[in-house]
Amino acid sequence: MNIGEIARRAGVSRSTVSYALSGKRPVSEDTRRKIQQVVDELGYRPSASARALANGRTSTIGLVFPPAGNHYTGMQLDFIGSVVEAAAAYDYDVLLSPSGMDSDRSFQRLLGERRVDGAILMEIRLEDDRADHLAELDFPSVAIGRTAHPEGSWWVGLDHTALVQACVHHLADLGHRRVAFVNRPEQLLRAGYESAHRGLDGFTKAAAERGLTVRTYCCGDDAASGQGCVERILHDDPATTALVTLNEAALGGLYRGLAQAGRHVPRDFSVTGVVASRWAETVTPQLTAADVPAAELGRLAVDLLVERLDHPDAPPRHHLLTPPISLRASTGPAGATRSDATP
Amino acid sequence: MNIGEIARRAGVSRSTVSYALSGKRPVSEDTRRKIQQVVDELGYRPSASARALANGRTSTIGLVFPPAGNHYTGMQLDFIGSVVEAAAAYDYDVLLSPSGMDSDRSFQRLLGERRVDGAILMEIRLEDDRADHLAELDFPSVAIGRTAHPEGSWWVGLDHTALVQACVHHLADLGHRRVAFVNRPEQLLRAGYESAHRGLDGFTKAAAERGLTVRTYCCGDDAASGQGCVERILHDDPATTALVTLNEAALGGLYRGLAQAGRHVPRDFSVTGVVASRWAETVTPQLTAADVPAAELGRLAVDLLVERLDHPDAPPRHHLLTPPISLRASTGPAGATRSDATP
DNA sequence: GTCCGCCATCGAACCGGTTCGACGAAGGAG
DNA sequence: CTCCTTCGTCGAACCGGTTCGATGGCGGAC
Structure with missing residues (x-):
């Protein structure tokens, strides 16, 4: 054979x-x-290992994502699916690597043992040692998300700052004056996750521009945390009438918390944020949100990586996406009937 | 180097x-x-390709899942995560392969080009050409789910029949007499997906045992389909007071449909089914359901595969799990106030 | 002092492809 | 009829590891 x-x-x-x-x-x-x-008779197919050894290319790309400790979100799922699909179109396989730190064993396997030709990094941090390490080695990679200093590197990403700003402006336009921000979990914010930081920046900036009274919260990636977070918000400032969130996994909990507090969405309380459309459509009322085009990001990342692999000397490229807000049913004008507004 | x-x-x-x-x-x-x-000085790591060529093992396992056309569900995400994690503990990498049919290009790559030592198959069908093909080749693999004739093969799975039966009995015990079943999409049922078939069997069997009046429906894997499905259910038999579902992705839509029809859960209408706990907890009221232990299944699958790789002549093993129903808040006694029951 | 055996190391072959330089046959030009 | 190309094919080397059989040096037993 x-x-x-x-x-x-x-x-x-x-x-x-x-x-x-x-x-x-x-x-x-x-x-x-x-x-x-x-060949047809025997069903012969050349051995991938031998071929990889001979010509130095494995026809495999690595997909590096954080360890499973924190739940995966729906977005990550869509990424993975679209990356695999796009890679298959270019005749690349995808190797999954759960990797937190640079010194990680799994990360070392990918690079040190040359299992992959290139890598796609998910869940980028502003200061990301994995990205730094790859850049240092000049190892072909594309980040999903951009670090604090993305110059000279390849990436695709969402403009979380602009997206959250758009959400805030949308709420301000509807007359909301007291708005809360529900971020990803605190440990991720502290670790420097890009979306959490840039989202928060955009929120703070836009709120200042519009002169809003705001509070910001971190929230675990699950329904129970979302519910608890709403309780905290309404406890800290019962006059809050809207919130913006990046936290997809907490969304169901946020809705539950509001319902239990007797706040009707969107009559008494508006909710918006940055969430993949399939999750925005799952909740009732459907969420008005900037839809995360996870599948498109995954596809673009593969396109870029393949280009970089085919042209090792090509100048760095990137794609910054700013999807529009999809108006659904979770936001409305402020100041409608609210029980505790008229004591 | x-x-x-x-x-x-x-x-x-x-x-x-x-x-x-x-x-x-x-x-x-x-x-x-x-x-x-x-070695330490130079940071030397042996090339995976060369090693694979020399000793015939790639230290990689393939995870075969259906093409992305149909959305991935949350369960699949949990599988993937736990498989990757468990594999890493055994020093195996995971190669993702989107594969429908046996003749699939991607599937051929995995096997023909010997990219992986073994494979884990997701989304098993009762008559599964991929599983047959692997068995024929005596290629080490473990299925997540079991075919119609699982004897002699390695698998881990859920007893969907028993799980759905338990749901039906739970509803019958609460006094419900007219119950609907919301299955996975029709195309998957027709393709012979195991969970859809065995779930349906369990439903039919238990309903007959308890003398219930039932209807069964197929439903797309998204919120809009779920909503539409509830409309069909209530149109076909407005006296329906409960439903059982396997369709995680439609869950939010089912709830919305009930709300729009003015049916309060659980006062007017009970909902239960087989769903991963993180999704059951996302909806309000939280879903009483048999929790799919996706992470455990993934881990068990890897354990079995590694055992099979280490002991090529070991007799086939399997794990059939039957998790209990977690009582949450979406089911209640039948016959409470219902507007159209008293004209 | 000689013989034996063990331990540590070496050289060569092998895994299954790719690729380069060479070589022989056929064909065209002179 | 010879010379020079061109085309198609072959043999050998190479990619970077693993593994087997052989070899050399050393110490211990007699």
Whole structure:
């Protein structure tokens, strides 16, 4: 079942078989047919390991994501799916690598043992040692998200700052004056996760611009935390009439918390944020939100990585996406009937 | 940066380096130290491709899941995460393969090109050509789910029949007499997806046992379909007071449909089913459901696969899980106030 | 002092492909 | 008829590890 066996049965040399299959040198029509026939007969496929060893490319890309400790969110799922699909279109396989730190064993495997030709990094931090490490080695990679200093590197990302700003302006336009921000978990914020930081920046900036009274919260990635977070918000400032969130996984909990506090969405309270559309459509009322185009980001990341692999000297490229807010049903004008507004 | 370089710098032969690092033959303490020092200095790591070629094992397992066309559900995400994590603990990498059919290009890559040592199959069908193909080749694999004839093969799975039966009995015990079943999409049922079939069987069987009046529905994997499905249910039989579902992704839509029809959960209408706990807890009221232990299934699948790889002649093993129903807040006694019950 | 055995190390072959340089036959130009 | 190309094919080297059999040096037993 190796190339020598094919060569013998076809009555030619191993190199001829190789050339016939790769087309890298001309082979006479007769021999080509003969070889192809033997190959088809035996169902021969060249060994990926041998090929990788010989030409130094594995035809595999690594997808590096954080360890499972914190739950995966729906966004991450969509990324993974679209990356795999896009990679398959370019004839690349995808190797999953759960990796937190730079010194990580799994990360070392990918790079040190040369298991992959390139890597896609998820869940980028503003100061990201994995990204720094890859840049240092000049290892082909594309980040999903951008670090504090993205110059000279390849990435695709969402303009979280602008997105959250748009959410705040949307609420301010509706007349909301007291707004809360529900961020990702505190440990992620402290670790420097890009979306958490830039989202928070955008929130603070836009709130200042519009002269809003705001509070910001961190919230665990699950329903119970979301519910608790709403309780904190309404306890800290019962006059709050709206919130903006980046936290997809807490969304259901946020809604539950509001319902239990007797706040009707959107009549008494508006909710918006940055969330993948399939999750925005799951809650009732459906969430008015900047839809995260996770699948598109995944596809673009693969496009960029393949370009970088094909042209090692190409100048860095990136894509910064700013999807519009999809108006659904979770936001409305402030100052409608609210029980505790008229004591 | 290859083993020859290490050997030269340490003043020994390549084989000695190999033995020093693998420990497969004794090496004097002095040489071992010298070699280790050079290795550390240069940060040497043996090439995975070369090693795979030499000893015929890639230290990689393939995770085969259906193409992205149909959305991924939360369950699948949890599987992927836990499989990757469990595999890492055994020093295996995970290669993702989107694969529908047996003749699939991607599937051929995995097997034909020997990219992986073994495979884990997700989304098993009762008659599954991928599973048959693997069994025929005697290729080490573990299925998540079991085919119609699982004898002699390795698998982990959920007893969907028993789980759905438990749901039906729970509803019947509460006095519900007219119950609907919301299954996965019709195309998946027709394709023979195991969970859809066994779940339906369990539903039909238990309903007959308890003498219930039932209807069964297929429902797309998204919120809009769920909402539409509830409309169909209430149109077909307005006296329906409960439903059982396997369809995680439609859950939010089911709730919305009920709310829009003026049915309060759980006062007017009970909802239950088989759903991962994190999703059951997202909706309000939280779903009483048999919690799918996706992470545990993933881990067990890896355990079994590794065992099979280590002991090629071991007899087939499997794990059939039947998690209990978690009582939450979405079911209640039938026959409470219902507007259209008293015209 | 000689012989035996063990331990540590080495050299060579092998895994299964790719690729380069060379070589022989056929065909065209002179 | 010879010379020079061109085309198709072959053999050998190489990618970077692993593994087997062989070899050399040393110490202990007699």
